[in-house]
Amino acid sequence: MGEDVAIRALTESGTVRALTCVTTQLVNELQERHQTWPVATAALGRTASIAAMMGLLLKGEERLTVQVKGDGPIGSIVVDADAVGHVRGYVDHPHIHLPSNALGKLDVGGAVGSGLLHVMRDLGMRDVYRGSSELQTGEIADDFTYYFAVSEQTPSAVGAGVLVGTDNRVIVSGGFIVQLLPGHTEEDVRMVEERVAAVPSVTDLLVNGVDAEGLLTCLLPDARVLGVQPLSFQCLCSRERLAAVIESLGPAEIEGLIAEQGGAEAVCHFCNERYNFDADELRAMLHRG
Ligand SMILES: [Zn+2]
DSSP: OOOOEEEEEEOTTSOEEEEEEEOHHHHHHHHHHHTOOHHHHHHHHHHHHHHHHHHTTOOTTOEEEEEEEESSTTOEEEEEEETTSEEEEEESOOOOOOOOOTTSSOOHHHHHOSEEEEEEEEOSTTOEEEEEEEOSSSSSHHHHHHHHHHHSOOOEEEEEEEEEOTTSOEEEEEEEEEEEOTTOOHHHHHHHHHHHHHSOOHHHHHHTTOOHHHHHHHHOTTOEEEEEEEOEEOOOOOHHHHHHHHHTTOHHHHHHHHHHHSEEEEEOTTTOOEEEEEHHHHHHHHHHO
């Protein structure tokens, strides 16, 4: 199996941009860490693929957070990505099972429901960009297509797919974003519409051995590759960060934890790592505070 990568490419004219990615191993790691069931794996995996590609448009230390806040049974999906291919994410309720939809596919739209898509870009120097749009179908790719159009004024075609096996593991995962940039022509619009319509589903392509570069060739055969970024799971949590969360509960709460549990356990939402603090460590926090 090839490694996970995201690719950024631009047409000669500079008016059409394409991003493609393969995220099979990344989404498998998310599945394993959160023990997601298939419909949650698909929803989280599609979101992670799109966030990973959007990360390629960031610079330096910039980060972005995507929140899909629907009213469906899986609750919210949250994914973080940076400019160098690090991605982490979770879904509120990973253990949800729904019957297949009318197409015989995982009912991601039903699992996500209706609500809002939020994108926050932390651009450093306390500069944060926030954009939001209403979820269209809850199928994720459609929701981002709408988001790019209304919130970023960038007409886009977005595709994302995750194929889950009967053992709950991810067989393939990946996606693409094609965007019309300022100065694009009617010819560009027609070309993109034709190419996107001609591309089979992302998972069909990936199952047949197509990689991120192959996806790009299908979408924009003449585009010039500007960057290839390996992708990997990475969390930012640490013992110190979770200790700070416990400290912020305040002395009364911490005394309670010592008396009732003789310690405390804190779990990172993003990676499901567990951090244990014994009574002595909690007492030390009280003295510091
Ligand atoms: Zn973590």
